[in-house]
Amino acid sequence: xxxxxxxxxxxxxxxxxxxxxxxxxxxxxxxxxxxxxxxxxxxxxxxxxxxxxxxxxxxxxxxxxxxxxxxxxxxxxxxxxxxxxxxxxxxxxxxxxxxxxxxxxxxxxxxxxxxxxxxxxxxxxxxxxxxxxxxxxxxxxxxxxxxxxxxxxxxxxxxxxxxxxxxxxxxxxxxxxxxxxxxxxxxxxxxxxxxxxxxxxxxxxxxxxxxxxxxxxxxxxxxxxxxxxxxxxxxxxxxxxxxxxxxxxxxxxxxxxxxxxxxxxxxxxxxxxxxxxxxxxxxxxxxxxxxxxxxxxxxxxxxxxxxxxxxxxxxxxxxxxx
Numbered sequence: 598x599x600x601x602x603x604x605x606x607x608x609x610x611x612x613x614x615x616x617x618x619x620x621x622x623x624x625x626x627x628x629x630x631x632x633x634x635x636x637x638x639x640x641x642x643x644x645x646x647x648x649x650x651x652x653x654x655x656x657x658x659x660x661x662x663x664x665x666x667x668x669x670x671x672x673x674x675x676x677x678x679x680x681x682x683x684x685x686x687x688x689x690x691x692x693x694x695x696x697x698x699x700x701x702x703x704x705x706x707x708x709x710x711x712x713x714x715x716x717x718x719x720x721x722x723x724x725x726x727x728x729x730x731x732x733x734x735x736x737x738x739x740x741x742x743x744x745x746x747x748x749x750x751x752x753x754x755x756x757x758x759x760x761x762x763x764x765x766x767x768x769x770x771x772x773x774x775x776x777x778x779x780x781x782x783x784x785x786x787x788x789x790x791x792x793x794x795x796x797x798x799x800x801x802x803x804x805x806x807x808x809x810x811x812x813x814x815x816x817x818x819x820x821x822x823x824x825x826x827x828x829x830x831x832x833x834x835x836x837x838x839x840x841x842x843x844x845x846x847x848x849x850x851x852x853x854x855x856x857x858x859x860x861x862x863x864x865x866x867x868x869x870x871x872x873x874x875x876x877x878x879x880x881x882x883x884x885x886x887x888x889x890x891x892x893x894x895x896x897x898x899x900x901x902x903x904x905x906x907x908x909x910x911x912x913x914x915x916x917x918x919x
Contacts, residue, residue, distance in 0.1 A: 601868055604875040605648070609640045611882045643769040646777050647878045648871035650769075650837055651847075653784040653829040655870025656863055658844025659852075660791045660826050663798045663859055664819060665729055668852070672830040672844040674733065675823075676740030680713025681706040681834040682765055683743045686750040689760045702764070703776065703835035710831035713739060714823060767838035767894025769878050776836045787829035788867060794822055795859035802857060840894045842901025843870050849905070873897075 609624075610616040616633060623629045624637040657672035665674070673679075684705035693701045721728070721735040751761050797818050800808040805815045833840075848866045855861055874893070877900065881891040 598868070600872045601648070601875070604872045604879070605644055608644045608647070608875050608879040609637050611640055611879060612636045613886075615883075642772040642774060642777065643878055644875055646772040646780060646836065647769045647874045649777075649781050649784050650833040650840070651843055651870035651872070651874025652867035653788060653833050653870070654840065654844040655847040655866040655873075656788050656791055657826040657829045659848035659859065659862055659866045660798065660822055661844070662848055662852070663802050663857070663862075664822055665733065666802055668849050669845070671841075672826060672833075673740075673839070673841065675717045675736035675827075676713050676743060677710050677827060677830045678834060678839045678841075679740040679743035679747065681710035681831065682747045682839060683750075684709030685764050685838075686747050686754075686761050689757050689764065690750055690754055707831045707835035710834060711827055713743070714827035714831075718820070718823060763892065764838045765894075766892035767834075767840035767897075768881075768890070768892050769837055770890060771836060771838075780832045780836045783832035784829050787825045787832070788863075790825040791822060791829075792863045794818060795863050798822070798859045799857070802859075838894060840874070840897055842897045842905065843874055846901045846905045847873055 606618050606621055609621045610618065616636060620629065620633050621637055624633050629637065654672055658670070661670040661672060661674055662668055664670075684707070685702050687709075688702040688705040696704075717732065717736045717739050720739070721731040723731065747761075747765075751758060754761050797808070797813050800811050800813055801815060801818065808815050808818075830844075847869045848862065851862055851865050851869055855865060874897070877893050877896050881893045881896045884891055884896070
């Protein structure tokens with residue numbers, strides 16, 4: 598909790614000349630100057646959506662890793678990010694009449710992201726059952742296909758190329774209070790649903806047969822968790838773009854430190870994801886000021902990829918490395 602408070606204060610303090618913590622605190626208690634009030638209020642939008650999106654992606658990653666019994670699983674495993682990117686690219690390239698771009702882009706990203714999950718689940722549901730391996734392979738195939746379509750749309754984008762590229766890099770700069778009012782309830786709802794199934798998820802980690810012996814409807818539980826995880830991911834990427842590695846590295850770190858009990862892991866991952874993304878947002882503003890604000894998706898990959906490789910090398914036997 599103290600780390601989250603520190604991260605929030607750091608991000609709220611960002612300006613061309615950083616505010617002191619006392620300046621931020623004075624604004625919070627209603628004693629700030631007019632200029633400081635404007636700075637903190639503008640930063641607060643990014644802090645709010647960043648903390649909730651970070652928590653949501655981390656929890657979704659934690660659930661995916663437990664459900665598929667694979668530490669390399671992430672919220673984007675089933676092609677959700679590719680689906681969202683396709684929806685956003687279509688919206689940017691082909692304007693929808695009477696609907697502003699600021700609304701149509703997150704709307705289509707959200708719809709395509711959720712639609713991708715149902716498409717993958719439907720195509721992998723054979724003979725009344727959904728095998729984990731089939732689900733994963735179907736997700737990889739659909740993701741590759743949609744990524745190819747996004748690449749083609751990017752190729753023909755012309756003067757709209759920059760918009761598509763920057764959306765795909767991810768960023769909290771699009772945050773507005775209207776967006777927050779839509780995204781936050783959906784993400785919190787998804788987190789609550791996933792946490793409510795944490796006990797069942799613990800049993801499923803031991804294998805489907807073991808979970809069935811304990812009276813758990815594995816198929817129904819898996820579908821509910823997939824829908825909740827996809828809802829969180831869709832709500833997140835719809836408003837901030839594709840931000841990778843939060844749902845991959847954060848739950849993996851805490852699984853190593855705290856163990857596999859999802860009743861503990863899910864809430865701790867939520868706090869960890871919030872801290873990580875808010876800190877990354879602050880760093881993205883200060884790391885290269887002469888170039889402007891670094892896309893946060895780039896920064897999470899720069900930080901997350903090397904550290905995740907380090908973790909995999911340390912625990913290679915657990916993920917099947919020889």
